[in-house]
């Protein structure tokens with residue numbers, strides 16, 4: 001089971017965390033990953049300055065928009 005965390009702290013929320021969460025929900029559903037991936041919200045990851053912060057199976061990334069968040073999800077979670 002892989003864990004995906006999206007920061008829902010105030011800075012990330014303003015910078016688009018809800019859009020990243022929706023993108024991840026869609027990816028999980030479209031690729032039938034419900035049994036393999038847990039999607040969680042988390043509090044501030046102390047990387048507030050440049051965009052949405054996420055943690056994909058232990059790898060912390062920041063400054064993501066939904067498109068880049070999808071690229072990283074496909075790479076780190078789906079192994080594409």
Ligand code: FES
Nearest residue numbers: 007009012045048
């Ligand atoms: S609010 Fe998301 S890293 Fe701080």
